[in-house]
Amino acid sequence: MNKNTLRASALVLVSAAMLAGCQTQQGTNTAVGTGVGAAVGAGLGNLIGGNTTGTLIGAAVGAAAGGATGYNWQSIKNTLGGHTAGTGTQISERPDGQLQVNVPSDVTFDTNQYAIKPNFAAVLTDLANSLNQNPGITARVIGHTDSTGGDRINIPLSQNRANAVIQYLTSRGVDARRLQGVGVGSSQPVASDATAEGRAQNRRVEILLQAPQQQQQAPR
Template sequence: MNTKIISRLTVFALAGALLAGCATEQGTNTAVGTGVGAATGAGLGAIFGGGKGAAIGAGVGAAVGGITGYNWQAIHNKLSGATKGTGTQITEQPDGSLKLNIPSSVTFDTNSYAIKPSFAPVLDQVAQTLAQSPEVIAQVVGHTDSTGQPAYNQTLSVNRAQSVVNYLSTHGVAPQRLSAQGMGSTQPVADNSTEAGRAQNRRVEIYLRATAQPGQAPK
């Protein structure tokens, strides 16, 4: 078999193994993710562009690896401590984001978008986390139950999400790293015909996403 073909097959096999390594839980150390991404990118670049292609591929791969290997576990642990006893659920999402699902018993009173005192410790920890992780951004999404008119619920959900963004902004988070969205009652997670279900649907979700390699500010 042609030596060049063998070399390319070897690199493909190596790249596949390295990519498999990238598919571990996001608790993986960032440095490992970056290194694996760089190696994978370099290998693929070498196939298509020789030495120059390897250098370019390594740069691209490092960026991908830096996000894939982002150490969410440390952030998860910090947030878990601050949200203990609040009913907040913290889950890792398929797209690589970390979601905080905060129930209505903690966030806002009925028909109000004024942040409750019980919500402040959770938001304080989110603000601290963002301050310590400049490559992370936050998307805040407000939800209501189906009680009331859809237009009213939509406006209320937007105002609640914006209240959270305003709170984080006044606690040191740059506005360009924050976004607010209201979904009204359009995305229920439980049955709106029961009080227990409506309580689950009245919620605030905060998504944390890495947009750059650690140490780099998001563009």
């Protein structure tokens, strides 16, 4: 095979990777990661191999890696942004490709309670709508507390809070099989529990959204 043919094959491979799965919204989102992975992989393959064969190999490897971790979360970010603006809620993409929604305690639950507050209900309604529109996505809900009160109180409280979120989502039509809840108490602080401000940051709910390609790789 001559160089021109190999170059053409490389272009076809990258184009196919970018278009793969575009028959559905899920496929379109995944294709973003696949296409970017293929393009980056092709460049690396050419640098490493110094020839077009290296480009082809790099594109194939990159496409596989990109498809596994890449996902276009923008539509869900836009949906959640309406009711999270000004609440301190953080929505960010993690290095592993999951979308993390971090909701602070003043939005989620009252102290020592697990009844969902109205502002949090609005956020969860938007989340449920997004999940129903994207049936391949799963969610892992993690409840956190500060260290006040000890594990005997905090672990059941954090689990009850995670369960409350799942119950709310299922009440809005989300299949329970797509949801997982866990309470970790105060074991994963993001700030010092020595101050009131730090404790407030540690009392939170995290929701991790996973695309199908990430679900087998995500830590449990």
